[in-house]
Structures are given as structure tokens and as C-alpha cells.
Amino acid sequence: MYLFAYFCLLAAMFAAIAGTAYAAWNAWQNRSARNVWLERAQVVVTALLTVASIILFIAFMRKDYSLAYVADYSDNFLHLFYRMTAFWAGQAGSLLFWAWVTALFGAAFLLAPGYKRLAAPTRQWYWMLFLLVEGFFLLLLTCWSNPFITLTPAPGDGRGLNPLLQHPGMIFHPPLLFLGYAGFCIPGCLGLAQRIAGRQSGELSWVAAARNASLVAWLFLTAGIILGGWWSYMELGWGGYWAWDPVENASLIPWFVGTAFLHTAVLERRRGALPRTNAFLASLALITCFFATYLVRSGVVDSLHAFGKGGVALPLLIFILSWIVLTVIAVYFTPHRDAKQLAGPLSREGFLFMAVWLLIILGVVIILGTLWPIITSIWSDTPVGLDQGFYNRVCLPFFVLLTVLLAVCPFLGWNKGIVRSTLFFGVVGVFFGVAVMFGLGGMTIPLALLGAAAALAVVVGSLGSLLSDKSLRRRRTAWGAYGVHFGLALVVLGVAFSGPYKVEEDFLMAPGESVVMDGYTFTLKDLHQGETPGMIYLEAQLEVTRDGKVLGTLKPQRRAYRKFDSPFAEASTIPRVGNELYATLLGLAQDGKASLRLSTHPLINWMWVGGTLMCILPFLGLTRPRDPADKPAPGDANGA
Numbered sequence: 315m316y317l318f319a320y321f322c323l324l325a326a327m328f329a330a331i332a333g334t335a336y337a338a339w340n341a342w343q344n345r346s347a348r349n350v351w352l353e354r355a356q357v358v359v360t361a362l363l364t365v366a367s368i369i370l371f372i373a374f375m376r377k378d379y380s381l382a383y384v385a386d387y388s389d390n391f392l393h394l395f396y397r398m399t400a401f402w403a404g405q406a407g408s409l410l411f412w413a414w415v416t417a418l419f420g421a422a423f424l425l426a427p428g429y430k431r432l433a434a435p436t437r438q439w440y441w442m443l444f445l446l447v448e449g450f451f452l453l454l455l456t457c458w459s460n461p462f463i464t465l466t467p468a469p470g471d472g473r474g475l476n477p478l479l480q481h482p483g484m485i486f487h488p489p490l491l492f493l494g495y496a497g498f499c500i501p502g503c504l505g506l507a508q509r510i511a512g513r514q515s516g517e518l519s520w521v522a523a524a525r526n527a528s529l530v531a532w533l534f535l536t537a538g539i540i541l542g543g544w545w546s547y548m549e550l551g552w553g554g555y556w557a558w559d560p561v562e563n564a565s566l567i568p569w570f571v572g573t574a575f576l577h578t579a580v581l582e583r584r585r586g587a588l589p590r591t592n593a594f595l596a597s598l599a600l601i602t603c604f605f606a607t608y609l610v611r612s613g614v615v616d617s618l619h620a621f622g623k624g625g626v627a628l629p630l631l632i633f634i635l636s637w638i639v640l641t642v643i644a645v646y647f648t649p650h651r652d653a654k655q656l657a658g659p660l661s662r663e664g665f666l667f668m669a670v671w672l673l674i675i676l677g678v679v680i681i682l683g684t685l686w687p688i689i690t691s692i693w694s695d696t697p698v699g700l701d702q703g704f705y706n707r708v709c710l711p712f713f714v715l716l717t718v719l720l721a722v723c724p725f726l727g728w729n730k731g732i733v734r735s736t737l738f739f740g741v742v743g744v745f746f747g748v749a750v751m752f753g754l755g756g757m758t759i760p761l762a763l764l765g766a767a768a769a770l771a772v773v774v775g776s777l778g779s780l781l782s783d784k785s786l787r788r789r790r791t792a793w794g795a796y797g798v799h800f801g802l803a804l805v806v807l808g809v810a811f812s813g814p815y816k817v818e819e820d821f822l823m824a825p826g827e828s829v830v831m832d833g834y835t836f837t838l839k840d841l842h843q844g845e846t847p848g849m850i851y852l853e854a855q856l857e858v859t860r861d862g863k864v865l866g867t868l869k870p871q872r873r874a875y876r877k878f879d880s881p882f883a884e885a886s887t888i889p890r891v892g893n894e895l896y897a898t899l900l901g902l903a904q905d906g907k908a909s910l911r912l913s914t915h916p917l918i919n920w921m922w923v924g925g926t927l928m929c930i931l932p933f934l935g936l937t938r939p940r941d942p943a944d945k946p947a948p949g950d951a952n953g954a
Contacts, residue, residue, distance in 0.1 A: 316381055316462040319369040323410075323456050326362035326417075329355050330449035337442035341435075349434055352441035353424055359448055360417040367414045370407065370461055374400055380468035383407060383461045389474035389877060391848030399484045400475050402492070405611055405626070406461035411489065412607065413451040416496040419527065420444055423500050428523030428939040432504075433514035439507035447499055450633050458625040474848075474877040483545030490538030491565050495603035497531025498572060500524050502600025505593035506644040521579050521592055522939040528579065528596070532572050533932040539565055540805075540925030547918070548885055554813070555921065558705040560615040563684045564606035570677035572599040574670040581666060585728065586654040590645055597641040602677070604634045614688055662726040665719050672716045679708050706813075710761045717768035717806050720799055721745065721775055737778045745771040757815075765810040772803035794934030797927055804924025811917040818913035822903050832914045834895065835859045839867070841908050849875045851884075854899050854908050858888060865890075868897040870910070894918045 333355030340348055370383070374397045379385040387400040387407070402408040423429050432440070455461065501524035508520040542562060543555040556562065575595035581587045609615060612627035657663040682689070683705055687697035725738035732738050749767040757763050776796045779786060786792040817832040828837040840855040856868040866888040873882045881901070888895040893914040900909040 315369060316373075316464055319366045320456070320460065320462040322362040322366040322369075323452055323460075323462075326359045326366075327449055327452035327456055329358045329362070330445045330452055333359075333445040334442050334449055337438050337445070340438060341442065349437045349441065352438065352445070355445060356417070356420050356424065356441065359445070359452075360421040363410075363414045363417045363452075366462075367401075367410060370401060370410065371398065374398055377472070378468070379470070379472050380464050380466070381461075382463045382465050385465060385469055385472040387472070387475055389472040389848075391846075391876070392472075392475055392480075395485060396475055396480050399479075399488075402488045403475055403479055403484070404461075406455065406459040408488065408492070409451060409455055409459050409607075409611075409626070410461050412492050412495060413448060413455065415489075415493050416448060416451070416499050419493075419496045419500060420448070423527060426523075426526065428518060428526070431518035431939065432508075432520070432523055433511070433517040435511035435514065436504070436508045436517065436520065439511045440504050443503035443507060444499060447503065450629075454626050454629060458629065474875070477849075477873065477875050477878055477882045478549055481545055481549060483541055483548070487538055487541045487545055490534050490541060494531050494535025494538055494565075494572075495568070495606070497527055497534060498568065498596075498599045498603050500527035500531070501575070501596040502603075505596040506641065509590075509593045509644045509648050509650070512649060518939055519583070521582050521589075524596070525579070525583075525939060526936050528572070528576060529932050529935050532569075532576060533929055535565065535569050535572060536925070536932075537929035539569055540922070540929060543925070544922055548887070549883075554816075555918070558683070558700075558702050560684045561610050563680050564609040567677050567680055567684075568599050568602035568606055570673045570680070571595060571602050574673040574677075575599050577666050577670050577673075581656070581663060585656075585663060587656050587663065590650060594641065594645045597637070597645070601634060601637055601641065604630065604637065605681075608634060609684065615684060657729045660726070661730045662723055662728050665723040665726055669716060669719045669723070672712050672719070676709060676712050676716075679712075680705070683708075710765070713806070713809075714761055714765045714768060717765060717772060717803070718745075720802070721768050721771040724775060724779055724796075724799075734779070734782065737775070737782055740778065741771050741775040744774045759814045762810045762814045765806050769803040769806040769810065772799055772806075776800040776803070791935045791937060794931050797931035797934065801924040801927030801931065804920045804927070806924075808917050808919070808921030808924065812915045812921065815916050816913055818911065820900070820909065820911050822905075822907040822909055824907045829912070831912055832893070833860060834865070834893075834914065836868075836897075836910075836912055838908060838910075848877075849873050852899065852902070854897070854910060856897055856910070856912075858895055865895070868895065870897045870899040872899045872901055889919060891919060892916065 333352050373381045373384050387403045388397045402411045504520045504524045547555040578588045578592050582592050608630040683700045687699045691697040727733050745767045748770045821829050823838040825838050837857045839857050852872045858865045868886040870886040871884040883898050885898045893916050896913045898911040
């Protein structure tokens with residue numbers, strides 16, 4: 315069966331490469347009326363990848379350790395949920411998942427109304443590029459990272475899944491990131507395709523055609539990042555909700571570029587500006603997705619959860635460089651129509667463009683910071699890495715400035731001037747009033763203070779705009795856009811308070827003892843051992859009270875898994891709207907006392923609430939494509 319699965323991957327690779335070659339030949343011959351064969355190639359690739367993926371899922375369900383990949387990432391003790399998620403726990407499986415969801419996105423786009431309104435030459439170039447991406451990932455899977463290598467004889471048990479990955483976050487976080495990466499393949503390829511083919515009379519703009527795919531990709535990537543932050547927060551040792559780990563940075567970089575693209579796309583759809591910038595940013599978002607894949611799988615940077623070296627680094631690097639060259643040629647050396655000039659800086663267009671620059675700068679800073687050990691290795695034998703302090707010092711001012719722009723931008727006219735001036739000055743008043751109030755209340759860190767004030771100004775501005783403007787309330791897309799900004803403001807508010815104003819202390823406690831921290835009383839009620847088939851654990855039970863009122867019980871654990879030497883901590887929280895209470899059991903001291911790390915995290919849950927809104931509300935922005943050239947596209951003779 316696994317040989318059959320491998321042949322499915324081989325056949326899919328040949329179908330993708332043959333489709334790419336066929337499209338290139340037709341483009342060379344200046345023929346573009348045979349796209350139906352390219353669409354069939356996409357269907358074949360999708361079907362074959364689906365079969366191969368199902369076979370791998372079945373292997374995990376059956377605990378078939380004759381497959382090396384299953385033996386490496388699961389064992390007899392692993393719960394069914396985690397056995398299924400082990401599909402993407404390793405390099406080969408995650409690459410297969412990447413390729414599979416990319417194929418599913420491509421097949422879904424075949425049915426999209428926007429696709430049917432693209433001209434035949436654009437479709438032809440689109441499939442040439444899209445199938446090229448699929449063919450490349452299938453090449454990796456069949457040559458360097460094959461998930462269907464078998465073992466003879468098969469072991470009786472597997473090595474097991476890293477305990478840090480045995481968390482509900484593993485079920486959703488990686489696949490959401492891969493869905494985001496895969497989704498950006500559509501605008502990334504389509505922008506270059508229409509740029510090369512040239513937009514035909516009556517053809518839908520690629521920005522409009524790829525709008526829904528871009529939004530869906532962005533919301534999946536956002537959801538993956540937010541969920542990853544929550545996962546890190548719940549697993550002690552990963553540095554709170556964001557540790558600036560290279561692997562975490564890897565997914566944040568395409569998010570910045572993709573967010574910038576969504577905003578420049580608004581300028582093209584509504585104002586006819588920046589067509590070349592849009593094609594470049596859409597392709598850059600895709601390139602940074604490739605780059606994220608390279609960072610995690612090349613071994614060029616050290617990370618707690620990178621996959622290390624696996625032979626795919628050089629092919630990925632060559633592919634990334636080749637796509638950069640292709641992008642530059644397609645964007646800057648192809649004929650293009652004149653674009654509308656942007657209005658001045660004191661306009662909504664100007665503020666949007668400044669926000670885009672801030673997003674790009676943040677992306678560049680994180681790329682340079684992540685690659686700094688490699689960069690310093692050029693002139694030093696001891697490469698130097700950058701810690702959280704660097705990223706916080708450099709990035710936080712840009713984040714605060716971005717939030718301030720977000721608060722002001724909705725009240726600027728597209729060309730210049732202030733609209734809804736009463737509400738605008740109200741928002742400005744909220745900003746300064748909140749800053750003064752928080753400052754008098756003891757919030758003395760300037761960036762945190764400004765960030766919190768700007769976040770609340772965005773909250774008031776978003777709600778005020780929707781409540782005061784009937785035309786906005788009637789537009790579902792406006793609810794989506796303002797809602798996302800509202801959610802982002804809550805995230806910023808959570809960051810402004812939870813990071814700088816976290817209180818944390820370590821204690822040694824015997825059962826019955828109490829300690830007081832940040833106004834809360836923690837009493838160790840019990841300390842006991844337990845076991846499951848896969849591990850033994852030590853659990854502390856801490857009752858938390860304030861002013862004599864019981865708030866709940868924390869149950870942190872110290873776990874020792876049977877197949878892993880190092881102990882692992884499982885944190886426990888008491889979720890609250892204000893201060894969330896957090897406890898970690900570090901171990902036992904020589905005198906038998908429990909070593910505990912206790913902390914309070916102010917407003918941390920507003921991050922998760924805001925992040926959830928950012929993941930759900932973009933669905934309101936999904937629409938059928940509308941374009942001034944709203945008439946049937948010049949397509950193939952057979953309608954394909």
C-alpha cells in the first residue's frame with residue numbers, strides 16, 4: 315500500500331510538471347485555448363495527493379510501525395487525536411500536508427466565480443506557475459523527504475510524539491499555518507500571471523479574482539499564529555505567548571507581508587493605484603511562505619521545534635531565489651498600464667501606504683533578526699543570536715505607531731481632510747484621556763502607555779464609526795474590516811498590559827503553607843503523584859483566594875514520559891478577565907517542598923478574545939467579485 319502511495323506522489327509530480335511544461339509550450343506558441351488540460355492536471359494532482367494523504371492517516375490510525383514516519387512520531391500510548399496530528403509533526407508529513415492543502419485550494423479556486431472571469435492567457439500563466447509550485451513540493455516529497463519509507467522488520471512500538479506537541483494546539487496550529495501558506499499561492503501566482511499575460515479587455519482584475527482566497531489565507535494564517543501564541547503561553551519554557559523563536563518568527567513574516575498586501579489591494583480596487591506593488595507584494599507573501607518553510611526545515615537556525623537538516627534546504631533555497639528572479643522580471647519588466655497617483659500623506663491613501671511601509675519594515679526587521687546568527691557567521695567564528703530584548707526594543711515602537719495610524723485612518727478622506735470630525739476629535743480625546751488616566755494609575759512604561767491608549771482609541775473609533783454611520787452598518791464587508799481592527803486593538807491592549815506588568819515569583823512550599831503575591835493568597839492544599847499508560851506525574855493543588863474569597867484551584871503538573879528522558883511542565887491557569895493566575899510546578903526540593911513559579915498576567919485574555927475576532931470576522935468580507943468591467947471574460951473556445 316505504501317508503494318502505491320509513493321507512486322501516487324510520483325504520478326502527481328509528473329502530472330504537475332507535465333502541466334507546467336504544456337502551459338509553457340502553449341505560451342511559447344502563443345496559444346491559450348487549451349486550459350482545460352491544465353485544469354484536468356490540477357484535478358489529477360489533487361486526487362493523487364488526497365489518496366496519498368489518506369493512506370498516511372490510515373497508517374497512523376492503525377499504528378502501523380512498518381512505516382518509518384509513523385514509528386518516528388507515534389507510539390502505543392499516544393491518544394488517537396495526537397496520533398492523527400502526528401501527520402504534520404515531522405518534516406515529510408508536514409511537506410505532504412503543505413502540498414495537499416495547496417492542491418485543495420487550487421481545486422477550489424477552479425470553481426470560484428472569479429476564476430471563470432479571467433481571460434484564457436491569464437489562466438494559462440496562472441496554471442503554469444501554480445503547477446510549478448506543486449511540482450516542486452512533490453519533487454521534495456519523492457526525492458528528499460519521502461513519508462512512505464518502510465521498515466523491515468517493523469518495530470513493535472514507535473518512538474512517540476514529543477510531549478510538547480501533545481497539546482490541543484497541535485491539532486489546529488500547524489494545519490492552520492499550512493492553510494495560510496497554501497492560500498497565498500493563489501494571489502501569488504495569479505498576480506504574476508495577469509502581469510505577464512496582460513489584462514484583457516473585459517477581464518476581471520486579478521486582485522478582485524483572488525480577493526476571497528487572499529482573505530481566507532490571511533485569516534487561516536492569523537488563526538495559526540494566535541493559536542500558536544496561546545499554545546506557547548500554556549507550555550512553560552516557550553517564553554510566554556511570543557518568544558521570538560525563529561520558528562515562530564517564520565510564520566509572522568508572511569503575515570506582515572500578507573497584511574500589507576490586503577491593504578494595498580484596497581487601494582487598487584477602490585482607487586486604481588499600486589497595481590505593480592500589489593503583484594509584487596502578493597508574490598512576496600508567497601516567497602516568505604517558502605522562506606518560512608526553509609527556515610523550519612533547513613537547520614540554518616537553532617530552534618526548539620525546528621525540523622533540523624533533512625536534505626531539502628538547498629532545493630528550497632534555489633526555488634526561493636528562482637521565484638524572486640521570476641517576480642522581479644514579471645513585475646518590473648513587463649508592459650503595464652498607468653496607475654493612479656496616490657494622494658498626499660495626510661489622506662486615507664497616505665496613511666494606508668504608511669501603514670504598509672511599517673508592516674514591511676517589521677517583516678524586514680524580523681528576517682534580519684532571525685538570520686542574524688548566519689549573518690554574523692560571515693565575520694565571526696562565534697555567531698551571535700538576538701534575544702527578545704532586541705525584538706521588543708525595535709518592534710514595539712513600530713507596533714505602537716501602527717496602532718496610532720489605525721486609530722486615525724478611518725477618519726481621513728481618500729484625498730485629504732477629516733471626515734466625521736466630531737467622532738474623530740472624540741477618538742483623539744479618548745487617546746489623550748486614557749493616556750493620562752493610565753499614567754496617573756501607575757502605568758509608567760511609555761510604549762505600553764501609548765499602545766494601550768491607541769488601542770482603546772481604535773476600539774472607540776471602530777464602534778463609533780459603525781454606530782454613527784448607517785451606510786457602514788449596511789455593508790457586511792465594513793463589519794468585517796472594522797471588526798478585525800477592533801480585534802487587533804484588543805490584542806494590542808493585552809500585549810501592552812500582560813507583558814510589562816506581569817508579576818512572577820518562585821516559591822518553595824510544603825502542603826498547608828501559603829504565600830501572598832500581587833494581592834492573591836496561594837495555599838498548597840495537596841501534592842501527589844499519579845500515572846497514566848504513557849507517563850507518571852507529580853501534581854500540586856493550589857487554592858487561590860483574594861480578600862477571603864476563593865477564586866479557584868491551580869493544578870500544575872510535572873510530567874515524566876516513559877519514552878523521553880527530560881521532565882516536562884504542564885502549567886495551570888485560572889482564566890479571568892483582569893488578572894489571569896498562572897502556576898508551574900518546577901520540581902521537588904531536597905526537603906520535599908514543591909518548587910513553584912507563580913505569576914499574574916493582567917488582561918492576557920483580551921489577546922485571545924481579540925485574536926479570535928480577527929480570525930472569525932474576515933468571513934464577513936467574503937463577497938462575489940465585482941469589477942467595473944463586469945462582463946464575461948474572453949475565455950477559451952470551450953469555455954474552460
